[in-house]
Amino acid sequence: MTQIQIGSTLVYDVRQTTIFLLKIAATSTPHQVIANESLQLDPMVNVEQCQVGLEGNRLHRVVVEPCRLSISYQATADLTPELDQPHDVGETPAAEMPPEVLTYMNPSRYCESDALAKFAFDEFGQLNPGFSRVQAICDWVNHHLSYTPGSTTATTTASDVLTQRTGVCRDYAHLAITLCRGIGIPARYVSGYAVDLQPADYHGFMEAYLGGQWYLFDPTKLASTVGLVRIGVGRDAADVAFSTLTGNATLLEKNVWANAVDGGLPADQNPAVSTA
Amino acid sequence: MTQIQIGSTLVYDVRQTTIFLLKIAATSTPHQVIANESLQLDPMVNVEQCQVGLEGNRLHRVVVEPCRLSISYQATADLTPELDQPHDVGETPAAEMPPEVLTYMNPSRYCESDALAKFAFDEFGQLNPGFSRVQAICDWVNHHLSYTPGSTTATTTASDVLTQRTGVCRDYAHLAITLCRGIGIPARYVSGYAVDLQPADYHGFMEAYLGGQWYLFDPTKLASTVGLVRIGVGRDAADVAFSTLTGNATLLEKNVWANAVDGGLPADQNPAVSTA
Amino acid sequence: MTQIQIGSTLVYDVRQTTIFLLKIAATSTPHQVIANESLQLDPMVNVEQCQVGLEGNRLHRVVVEPCRLSISYQATADLTPELDQPHDVGETPAAEMPPEVLTYMNPSRYCESDALAKFAFDEFGQLNPGFSRVQAICDWVNHHLSYTPGSTTATTTASDVLTQRTGVCRDYAHLAITLCRGIGIPARYVSGYAVDLQPADYHGFMEAYLGGQWYLFDPTKLASTVGLVRIGVGRDAADVAFSTLTGNATLLEKNVWANAVDGGLPADQNPAVSTA
Amino acid sequence: MTQIQIGSTLVYDVRQTTIFLLKIAATSTPHQVIANESLQLDPMVNVEQCQVGLEGNRLHRVVVEPCRLSISYQATADLTPELDQPHDVGETPAAEMPPEVLTYMNPSRYCESDALAKFAFDEFGQLNPGFSRVQAICDWVNHHLSYTPGSTTATTTASDVLTQRTGVCRDYAHLAITLCRGIGIPARYVSGYAVDLQPADYHGFMEAYLGGQWYLFDPTKLASTVGLVRIGVGRDAADVAFSTLTGNATLLEKNVWANAVDGGLPADQNPAVSTA
Structure with missing residues (x-):
């Protein structure tokens, strides 16, 4: 504990x-x-x-x-937290997802997974399914964005971030969520407190539905997932504005x-x- | 009946x-x-x-x-349906809205009420509160858009519609929902069947939360609200695709x-x- | 002089x-x-x-x-400057415009007159042609936008401004230019110095092609058109960044x-x- | 000949x-x-x-x-046509570009090179300068887009294409032009006739300014650059609509x-x- x-x-x-x-x-x-x-x-x-x-x-x-x-x-x-071995965690087939999870496949305000579906599929559709694929998405987001406070606003979306290539934690999470949904993995936004986050602020991260449950990811890699304290979850930041x-x-x-x-x-x- | x-x-x-x-x-x-x-x-x-x-x-x-x-x-x-006199139906103060209604104040995929809040407030903020104000929004949408099949796609949003000024039932509903949320009235999308709709299709309309309950509106004015058969409700069309x-x-x-x-x-x- | x-x-x-x-x-x-x-x-x-x-x-x-x-x-x-009576200045038919003017009918980076053509036509298409119609466009822009430094960025376009309803001089000019082009009036961006502008800065304004020549307009109404000193002209601010x-x-x-x-x-x- | x-x-x-x-x-x-x-x-x-x-x-x-x-x-x-060896063709430093070429560095209606500059620089900024770098951009565009008639409209921009990953010849050209400008290479749109193009249509391709002159590229790879007959050139398709x-x-x-x-x-x- x-x-x-x-x-x-x-x-x-x-x-x-x-x-x-x-x-x-x-x-x-x-x-x-x-x-x-x-x-x-x-x-x-x-x-x-x-x-x-x-x-x-x-x-x-x-x-x-x-x-x-x-x-x-x-x-x-x-x-x-429940700690599992990444290689043990697979994806859940759409036919077996619980109904309440299906809503996290839908596009949302800042996560236009409908518009970005082909992009997501082209980039990540051929990877092996499972935890590692979501990790690959988070790595891609982390690698291709520059963490730049002030570069985005309250109305910036995943598409915006994908083209401008800069953002803050909420933008990283939105893009990773969007790419997951785009390849058929339910994903949602999590707001919370992160240990020793620099600069100190509320944090935004994400969860993907894998192997029958929700797993935490922080695409910014600014915080450890074992030290994230949850405030709330939602489709994207629109649902959990502080x-x-x-x-x-x-x-x-x-x-x-x-x-x-x-x-x-x-x-x-x-x-x-x-x-x- | x-x-x-x-x-x-x-x-x-x-x-x-x-x-x-x-x-x-x-x-x-x-x-x-x-x-x-x-x-x-x-x-x-x-x-x-x-x-x-x-x-x-x-x-x-x-x-x-x-x-x-x-x-x-x-x-x-x-x-x-419950039929009320429009002039008896007022708005519900935000302080008194049931928690489950608050989510319909948030912006959503096709209803960018955050980005359009100033527009909504400038156009409709000074009108008398109540059913008539939502009716004024629907009239405005109906008057300013041209119903044009094929002019929009599955990813068209309320902002798009506001600038291009054309759309179909789903676009009319999205814009009306967005403008309601923009002035602080909870609003949601309703999919359903509409009596004698021309051309025949599934229909998209909207509900606004007024006087403690949800009231139906059809901004296209193509169908009577007393003959609308509900399939489902959601934040916007993303939630109720047929x-x-x-x-x-x-x-x-x-x-x-x-x-x-x-x-x-x-x-x-x-x-x-x-x-x- | x-x-x-x-x-x-x-x-x-x-x-x-x-x-x-x-x-x-x-x-x-x-x-x-x-x-x-x-x-x-x-x-x-x-x-x-x-x-x-x-x-x-x-x-x-x-x-x-x-x-x-x-x-x-x-x-x-x-x-x-040449000073004319507004009511003497009519529009130039497209069939008679000099070829070099036609390029100022095209949409440009920050002036999406193709996307906003229906909007422009619906709002201003029925007004009497001439100087007064461009003045009506500038008045509309002035009335519907709030001058708000910091509310826009270097990539904000006329469509953005039309929905968010805030901007600075360049945004006012972009929207007015876009609406003119949308109804078939050539319009271009002018950068310059404006007497006693508050806050002091380079200024952005516009010209519309009417009655065979270019007439100056300042949709912000922050400066007198008889005191505008021209630096350059272009399709929009992309051409005349200082x-x-x-x-x-x-x-x-x-x-x-x-x-x-x-x-x-x-x-x-x-x-x-x-x-x- | x-x-x-x-x-x-x-x-x-x-x-x-x-x-x-x-x-x-x-x-x-x-x-x-x-x-x-x-x-x-x-x-x-x-x-x-x-x-x-x-x-x-x-x-x-x-x-x-x-x-x-x-x-x-x-x-x-x-x-x-003048045929050169690709490896002989370098880039022209911005300090030495003729003034009339500089305008093709500016963003334009369908080529938002300002918004995509970081993307372009991240992807192509480290490649060796010269003809091969523009070729790499065209190859990237060709590889990442799917040629899909009907997937875009007259108002689709390079940013749209970059996220949706589909388009036709004009979209391919717009994206390649945008990426060139984003890394400081002047680029422009060319409309024309292409030998044996399938399906037969007017064609849209591009030119980049390298080694003191303009070189032709067809990012769709649907036509040979030695059989392209020029109609006109412009900043993007807005200037050369048929x-x-x-x-x-x-x-x-x-x-x-x-x-x-x-x-x-x-x-x-x-x-x-x-x-x-």
Whole structure:
């Protein structure tokens, strides 16, 4: 078991009544136990907690009057990922996928897998099926993109990234997801906290459905998959934006951290990691 | 109550083993009772029926060996829509929307409501809230687009449609959905059968979340909302394609019909129609 | 006659041998006499002056070794624009346009007049032909866009601007040019110096071919058309970028100014202004 | 010398007064002598011949009243291309390019070399400069695209092609041009007649500026560069559309042919071919 301390602080200048939908709290799963959790808003406002979507992503909804709003979240995550041997993990035939997985084959806002299907098939269609093929996709994405903060915006898509060849974590994940779907592998976006991420921020990574379960990948290779703490999953970043506002507010500060408590993460032997 | 006989026939040339995901069967809801239903495949193959997504869309999955495949669906739908007075139907504040509705505020593959938010707000942000505002959006879409079969493809988005100003039913629905989301009204895509649609085909329309429930709109104005028989709902057409193939098959024929059984549809007084 | 003093200073950090193509010098035309011109580079390097394209845009080409490079340009422009009555200026039939004008009917990098032709025709096709129709296009652009520095990039096109509804001077000009071409009016991009522009910068505006000659328009309405000093013309901003680099250099400073010498500009009675 | 007989017939249904701009006549150059030329319209109408642009492309302008219009063009082209050894042809440094060539470094409507510059540089920036590098780009384009009539439209760009991986001759040329410009090699579009092209049609190919002159390439590899008869050149297909209409007319028939007169083309030893 690995224990991670996570947290984030957001400060907003709220200029009129604004509804915040926050997706910053880690989720509990059989592989990820969340403890010592606190979410504090200053000034204090009523916080409604709900779960949304098939995957039960957590969502905190607050209505805030004009003020300088500070949002502080922290928790401890106990991770017990399932570690498998990559060569043991195959692909799941489309005829056998559970219905709820099929939706992650569909194209989505930032992952135009319909438009990029031929590209994906030409590049990766002939590789041996299985975990290694998704790894090859992530390697390709990592190799062909330059990690360049500021080079993309909130509306940048996988097609954009494929042509401009630059991006940040969310763009890497979107492109890898798109290429997986393009060759018939269900894939989805995961938002979370990553241990020792530089520069510190919320992280975006991905999962592919292989061998009957979801396996984690980080196409940026900036974080270890054994130290990723899940916030939520979705088709792409549109589903798990850390904050969605209706009203008028400006983000003034954002601090995000994730630290392994005892002696850091286990040395990564590059296992296949499943935590969903 | 209105009774509608619906059906469709699809013929495919299947050239190698192909997995079909079919979304052609009408769904049962409190406002739509499906009876006398049959789904026949020739040659006979094993059909797996499942439900997918939050909304429980029906899905038939079949694995087919090379052949000339004929798929015939028919059923009777008894419709008892809730009819309200448009001026009684207001908008639901974002702070009060049920969590499961919030997902229909997110941008999706063919509905880039993030990129078009300013456009939507500039054009429709100042109108009085409520049913009439969504109606104004649908009128705008209907007025500014030319219904032009063949002018769009499977990857055409709302942004494309907004600039090129042509499209078919799915494009009309995508643009109207996008503009609703852009001003903060949850909206979703509905696929279905439409009475006396010309040219006959599956139809694509939309629902907006108003006054605590989902109301139907057809931005093409080609069909009456009191004669729409629902197949499925989704964020956009990506979720409810009538057929998704993995393998190699070509559609040779498609026939779709929907007829009111006794004396046609009730004269449409343009009520607000809710059937979800 | 109006006399304008213009100038600009650019400072670059040049990190390896770099070729600069500079388009910052004002051009001489029958309506614009350039005097007292100087172009100084520090450190001194050999400057090659050439003319490019059909319109004879001036271009200064320099090859610079690693250094901190300062480029200073200044000149005096004596403007004697032709001022016409807008209601006297009609459109030129396509059958009578000079061949060299026809090229400005073609779509270009940032002006997708092919894709936006139906939009343009639907919005402006029914207006009375002539100067007033181009003015209506510029008014529409001005009314529907918000001038927002930083909202667009070097690859933003007219279609992008039309949907996102924000931009800067180059985006305003691109959209107005595109809409003119879309209804069959030749239009081109003009780069230049604008008197008292706030914030001070090179300016981008446009010309439409009407009544047998080119007339100036500024869709941003940030500058008077009687005080615009021309640098160059092109199909769009791709042709008249103030600086194009091959090598490795970063712009550190940019200062641009243009001042009317005696008592400012003549009071603008909104004449139709032609200077080409 | 190779002699080619070329020709094309276009039949239009003209429904209202329509202005045609035709770019179907072969151009005369020192390497391409045009003889026995005829352009016949039935019914007879007045034909205005003009030259447009820097390169002097030929243009025939006609104004046609409602009718069934037949346009027949034929000519004989005597080709004496300059044939060089590929390994003798290097790149021209940007500091030494003639000014009129620099414009072919700019991005254009269908060749977004600004957006694809990083892609081009990553893929081809490290190859040895010269003819072989442009050949490598053409080979890459040929290898990664599937020639698929109907897969693209009149507004498809190089970025679109790069992601969808299908296209026709014009798309192949656009992508190759874009990649050349992206690494600093001037490149332009050439329209023309190609001997024994299957399926018969006008052809689109490209030229790159190398070693002080323009060399021909056909990224589709469907035609020999020693049998290409030039109609016109431009930044991309926007400049050399075979027909541009203002009015209302529909193309009913198109026949295009090009045949080598005596014993076919010389066996192609893959020389570097320059004819501009």
